[in-house]
Amino acid sequence: MNDEVVGGSDKPRAIVVGHGEFAGGLVSAVGQICGLADKLVVLSMMGMTPEDIEGALREQIALTGARVIFTDLPAGSATLAARRIVRDDPGVVLVSGVNLATLLDFVFNTSVPPTEAARAAAERGKASLIVVGR
Amino acid sequence: MGIHLYRIDDRLVHGQVVVGWGQPLNARFLVLVDDLVASSDWEKELYRMAIPPEMEIYFADVGGAIRDHARYAADPRPGLLITGDIASMSRLVKGVKAIGSVNLGGIHHRAGRAEKLRYIFLTPGEEGQLHDLEAAGVEVTAQDVPSARAVPLAEVLEGKSQ
Numbered sequence: 001m002n003d004e005v006v007g008g009s010d011k012p013r014a015i016v017v018g019h020g021e022f023a024g025g026l027v028s029a030v031g032q033i034c035g036l037a038d039k040l041v042v043l044s045m046m047g048m049t050p051e052d053i054e055g056a057l058r059e060q061i062a063l064t065g066a067r068v069i070f071t072d073l074p075a076g077s078a079t080l081a082a083r084r085i086v087r088d089d090p091g092v093v094l095v096s097g098v099n100l101a102t103l104l105d106f107v108f109n110t111s112v113p114p115t116e117a118a119r120a121a122a123e124r125g126k127a128s129l130i131v132v133g134r
Numbered sequence: 135m136g137i138h139l140y141r142i143d144d145r146l147v148h149g150q151v152v153v154g155w156g157q158p159l160n161a162r163f164l165v166l167v168d169d170l171v172a173s174s175d176w177e178k179e180l181y182r183m184a185i186p187p188e189m190e191i192y193f194a195d196v197g198g199a200i201r202d203h204a205r206y207a208a209d210p211r212p213g214l215l216i217t218g219d220i221a222s223m224s225r226l227v228k229g230v231k232a233i234g235s236v237n238l239g240g241i242h243h244r245a246g247r248a249e250k251l252r253y254i255f256l257t258p259g260e261e262g263q264l265h266d267l268e269a270a271g272v273e274v275t276a277q278d279v280p281s282a283r284a285v286p287l288a289e290v291l292e293g294k295s296q
Contacts, residue, residue: 019149047252049242050145075152075184077145083180 010038012064013114014106015057016098017043017082018072029100036107041066045078054081067091068106068118070098093118101128136207137165139214142223143239146171146216147181150239152189154279155214162189162211167226168218169195196222200229207232220263227272236267238276238290250293251285253278261291 016023023042031037041060045053057069057078069085071078074096082094093115095102102125109117138159143151146166155161164185171177172195185191194202199215203226206213217223220241227233240253247255254276256264268274268287275284 047242049244050148052242073149073153075147075149075186077148080148080180080184083183087176 012041012066013039014068014070014118015041015043015060015064015066016070016103017045017053017057017078018098019076019078020044020046022072026098026100026103030103030107033100033104034107039107040070040103043078045076048077050077050081053078054084057081057085061085061089061092066114067093068114069094070103070106070118071096072098091115095119095122095125097125099125099128101125135210135212137209137213137215139237140223140226140233140235141214141216141237141239142218142220142241143216144218144242145240146218147184147191150279151214151216152184152186156186156189158280159214160212161214163192163206163209163213164189165192165194165199165206165213165215167194167196167199167215167222169222172198196225196229199226203230203232220260220267224263224267227267227270233272235273235275237284238264238274239278248293250290251276254290256291264291 016027021044023044027037027040027042030040041064043056043060060066069082069092071082071094073079079096086092086094095118102121105124106117106121109120139155141151146168166181171181172193178193182191206215217226223236238254241255242253243255246257249255264274264287274287276290277284
């Protein structure tokens with residue numbers, strides 16, 4: 001059985017990267033809620049050039065085998081760096097605008113490959129944005 | 135209206151530019167001046183997709199930006215102009231003569247550069263280019279985000295404003 005599909009591997013399934021402490025904060029929240037923070041790699045881009053970010057992402061992909069990258073802002077340097085990686089390797093999936101609901105859905109969805117789980121998680125993340133009140 | 139901010143930032147389009155400066159300045163267009171990007175359809179598409187829907191992006195090499203600067207300056211909407219390095223901004227300033235101030239927003243570490251601020255690293259040659267800009271009557275300050283203090287060039291070069 002393919003452990004990438006069933007989630008049996010101990011390897012991280014995705015990289016989370018963003019401004020400031022964004023990635024660390026989100027992954028810490030995932031850990032607090034469900035204890036699955038080890039399924040995600042945290043990458044901070046503080047003080048990094050776009051080339052540094054792209055290099056760090058490529059290094060983590062090679063090291064962990066992760067095929068999914070979550071970033072914060074569509075206009076952010078991390079998103080631009082990730083798009084360069086997706087261009088070179090169409091097997092990698094990028095989700096920008098990640099939120100906590102997205103990551104929680106992703107780490108629990110081990111019945112499909114991570115790239116497919118990422119697409120479903122993005123939909124869950126979109127649906128989690130609600131406005132209450134007038 | 136026209137261009138409200140002339141910025142040197144090696145990250146070109148990114149969060150600080152589009153959101154950090156773009157929102158408070160109500161920027162509705164961005165001129166990305168970079169010879170490499172202007173010559174690549176893929177690079178242009180990459181940056182175009184990073185721009186929010188309310189903002190328009192123009193791509194130009196330095197020569198094109200000099201030629202079209204009057205049109206950017208006469209635009210009724212507020213805008214931003216970005217170059218990725220000091221040399222491109224210096225060429226632009228020489229060709230336009232109407233640029234009164236330049237913002238240093240991000241020049242990051244590379245071999246041969248020394249740290250001046252957390253987000254500004256310069257080679258001796260780049261320091262000289264910035265001196266030349268000031269000598270040409272351009273106010274040069276470093277300021278990564280609008281809420282930060284604009285650090286004058288002399289203070290930047292001292293490297294004591296961390």
